[in-house]
Amino acid sequence: MNQQNSINTVEQLSQALGNTNAQMYLRMLQQAEGTYRGADSTPYSTAFGGGQLPDLRQHPRTLHSFTQTDGKPNKTSAAGAYQFLGSTWDDVAGKLGLQDFGPRSQDLAALELMRRNGSLPDVLAGNFGAAVKKDGRTWASLPSSPYAQPKRSQGFVERALDTIIPSAGAAELPQQSGPDARRAFEQAMQQYRTQYGGQGRNVSAAAATPAQQQPPTHAQPGQQSNPSGADPRAAFEAAMRDYKAKTPVPAAPQERSAMDAIGRQVGLAGRYALEGTGQLADIFTTPVRDFITDPLVRLVSGPEKTSMGDLVKGARPAPRHSKSTSQIASSVADWMGLPKPEGELENVVGTATRAVAGAGGAAGAAGALATKAANATTQAVLNWMGSRPLAQLASAATGGASSEIARQNGAGIGGQMVAGVLGAMAPGAVSATRQAVQQATRGPVMPEMHRQAVKDAIEAGYKLPPSQAKPSTVNRVLDGALDRAKLNAELTLSNQQASNNLARRAVGLPEGAELSRQSLANLRQQAGQSYETLRNLGPITPDKAFRTELRDIGKQYANTKNSFPGLVPDNGVAKIVKGANVKTMDSSSAVDAIRTLRERAGDLFAAGNQTAGRAARKTATAIENQLERHLQGTGNEAAVQAFRDARQQIARVHELERVLTPSGNIDAKALGAALKRGKPLTGDMLSIAQAGRTFPTVMRTPEVVGSVPSLGFFDAVVPATLGATTGNVGAMGLILARPAMRGLLSSNRMQQSLLSPVTLVAPSTGFQPGLLSAPISAAGAR
Structure with missing residues (x-):
């Protein structure tokens, strides 16, 4: 920039310095930068961090360390009312020919930075919002700043611009804001223009005397410039003091009633x-x-036409x-x-x-x-x-x-x-x-069959892990936090007692009675006494239903053998069916035949001949059905009911004998497998089978699970380590935390809570601003 251009620029900036809006904007910048804090503050001699400069002859160029808002360390040479960096000041002061770091020089330099940013016309026209957006890269305190440094809010900027602030004595003036403050400010500016620059004119550096043009190079902090000099800020402050003396202080607003x-x-x-x-x-x-x-x-x-001069004078563009x-x-x-x-x-x-x-x-x-x-x-x-x-x-x-x-x-x-x-x-x-x-708490919607199985199992006395009753995310996490394997093992042992109790109740054993092959054989023998009453029925002629049952028993084997005679060996099925297919039978002999066939079925199963074993059992059932039909023909309903009860008891005992473990426990999973194959089960036997089939992980026998210690490795090690590292002895109490929680999950109250219905939240259509x-x-x- 040549000398003539520099002079022209300084003249324009000096003229702009007297503009009302420019004065308001400059003081707002001082407040945003934290250099102006009231009438007693000295913004122009403020160093970075709040310290004071010894004089204003030149920029101090002293580096100060600070930490950015993103945590990174940084250094700055910022100083003065507008916190100029040393490099920025050297550039602006050199191009404008500024000889000191005094108040007027700082104001002119700030206006020059606005001019470079393109914000000066906005400031002069009162478009402060547009100016703030453009100046964010120059002053880091503005809300539009992209730098990782503390920023003022938009509300702060608006409050600063809405208050009477362009005077060092502003804090002593009437506390006004909004339109009243703006009118007071305009009146003070008009008084300033009238007194120091003529009607409607601003004092410029070109119009001042040589003495007036000398900047306050030795101004001390807080010292005011000569109001009659070329520094418009000092003259303006004097005008504001005059305005205060002539303007009564308005009464403080009264608090509103209710x-x-x-x-x-x-x-x-x-x-x-x-x-x-x-x-x-x-x-x-x-x-x-x-x-x-x-x-x-x-x-x-x-x-629309609005000149730069009109903007400087405060004119607003016509709409x-x-x-x-x-x-x-x-x-x-x-x-x-x-x-x-x-x-x-x-x-x-x-x-x-x-x-x-x-x-x-x-x-x-x-x-x-x-x-x-x-x-x-x-x-x-x-x-x-x-x-x-x-x-x-x-x-x-x-x-x-x-x-x-x-x-x-x-x-x-x-x-x-x-x-x-x-x-x-x-x-x-x-x-x-x-x-x-x-x-997350409800989990997926389970089929009604599953929900009914959960209800039946819990009501039958079984304990289920939360994730199996309601497989939600929360329940799965809960199972894992409490050691799922240990939880399942503990529930299995509890469920074994439930299965044994249901089995005892199914066959009429008292609670706590021993479950063994001998005890079950005694029950079968007692039920067999009802068969003795059938020995006196005399000769019986098998009916068509009996012969149909026998034909169905041997049909599958016979069809395969007739088509592939060399493929299917003789496994005894045909011999069993043929031996039972008689024209007439004595009731007493029929009772003995039933016992013989069931014993033979047991031997065949033990020998691995499953086909013949099933054929023998089904043949015994066919003879029992024939005896029952014949008994019904006698009209003795009591005898018929007693015989039916005995048959069912013997069938239950036989099924329990099949799933009884050597240690005297009922294998619920094995009974569930029989149910899956189509075995007709009812009552408590059905409850055992359904639980064993639906929840196999907690229906294992103790022989499979083995011993389950109440405290696991992590149950003890984690709390002990925590107590040792923190020195908190109370942490040792956490050793019992997970076992206690597992015990809580197996409590009747907690198990019943798994049956509670879930209240659904009505689905939302989401946000619809449009x-x-x-x-x-x-x-x-x-």
């Missing part, structure tokens, strides 16, 4: 309803404005577009005298309420229009928009509130949109989370 507070909230609700309806209408009116109304306005008004529906609604609320939200909380609530008002109106309108839509696609879209109104309202509220919070923390339009969309998804996410938790939410905070509506 009725006033209620009235205010009602008024706010009315404003939110109007503005929310206006935002909804924007969806339909914005295209009309963008493509029809605004082009016509620009055609009639001509092109060349019509108002939006939401802006009109806000104006109507102002005309009605409805209160405006104050503070961050009311702004968040307001944005959320506006979104709810818009969503409610859209949902209602969509539901009404859906019935009148002629096009099927349009009708489907309107039905979707009007469905689940409560979910739509919740989505709109969380979306609007999230967008407003993001705006207050410095997020741009894109960030507000992302926050709004994520917030709108929150209600659906909550519902989805509830469903996921329910799925047109019904406001994902971007409508800050302009305020």
Whole structure:
């Protein structure tokens, strides 16, 4: 930059330095950087970290260490009101010809950085939001900064700009904010311009005397420059002091009464309803404005022209577009005298309420229009928009509130949109989370047969692991945490007692009685006494049903042998069937034949001839059926019932003998296998078989499981290690934790809880913001 250009640039920056908006923006930067903290602070002589510079003759260029917000160490040479880096100051000061590090030089350098960023026109025009976005890469404290350093929120920036701050004595001035503060500021600026620069003119370096142009090179911290000099900040501070002396301090606002507070909230609700309806209408009116109304306005008004000089003087560009529906609604609320939200909380609530008002109106309108839509696609879209109104309202509220919070923390339009969309998804996410938790605790929906088997097993006295009763994620994790193998082994031993008790009850043995082959043989012998009453029935002629049963017994073997005579050896089936197929039988001999055939069946099974063993057993059953039918013909119902009971008892005893282990336990799994093969079982025998077939992992016999110590290796080692490493003796008490939990799972109360029904959460359609939410905070509506 040549000397003439440098002079021109300094003149322009000096003129801009007197602009109201520039003064406000510069003080906001000081507050954001932490160098201005009130009337007693000395921002221009502030070093990084809060220390003070000995003088302002030059930039100190001293490095200070600090840690970034991402944890990385760093160093900086930042100093002064705007925390200039040494390299940045050398560049700007050299090109502007600044001879010191005084207040005026720092202000001009800050404006030069804004000019380079393209933000200076925005600052002069009062477009502070646009300026902040452009200056984020220069000042790390701004909310738009990309650096890993502490940032101020958007709300902080707005509060700083809404307060009377461009004066070193600002903390002593009336505590005002908002429009009143802006008017006070404008009045002080006007007084400053009138006194030091003529009507409407700003003092410039070119217009000042040579003495006035000399910067305060030896200014001490907190020392003010001569108000009549070329430093506009010092002159402005004097104007502010004059304004304070001539302006009475307003009374502090009185606390609102309860009725006033209620009235205010009602008024706010009315404003939110109007503005929310206006935002909804924007969806339909914005295209009309963008493509029809605004082009016509620009055609009639001509092109918009605003010079740099106009911007410096504080002029605002004339609008060349019509108002939006939401802006009109806000104006109507102002005309009605409805209160405006104050503070961050009311702004968040307001944005959320506006979104709810818009969503409610859209949902209602969509539901009404859906019935009148002629096009099927349009009708489907309107039905979707009007469905689940409560979910739509919740989505709109969380979306609007999230967008407003993001705006207050410095997020741009894109960030507000992302926050709004994520917030709108929150209600659906909550519902989805509830469903996921329910799925984890409830598990997959099991077939009714499985649920009934669980119910029957628990009611029969069996203990089941939670994951087998309800195979949910939580229950599977619980089983694993408590040592699944040990848990299953402990439950198996408990279930063995249940099986033995059910077996005793099935055959009429007293509780706790020994289960052995001898005890079962005694029961069979007792039941056989009923057969002795059949010996006096005399001769019996076999009926057609008897012969059909015999034919069916030998049919499979006979068909195979006739087709493949050399393939099937004679295993005795034909001989058994042929021996029983007589024309007449004596009842006494029939009783002996039944006993003989059952004994022979046992021998054949023991010898491995399963086919012949089954044939002998079925033949004995066929003779029993013939005796029962003959007995029924005598009309002696008591004898018939006694014979049936004896038959069933003998069948149960035979089945228990088959599944009895050498140590006197009933093998439930073996009985379950017989049920699977089609063995007709009833009552307690059926309960044992069903449990053994459905839950085999906890229905093993003690001979298979072996001994189960109550304390496992990890049960003792983990707590002992924890106690030794932490020095906490109480940790040793955890040795009993897992055994105690396993015992709790096997308790009757816990087992009964596995039968409790699960209350299902109604499925959610998820988040449906669509047109019904406001994902971007409508800050302009305020």
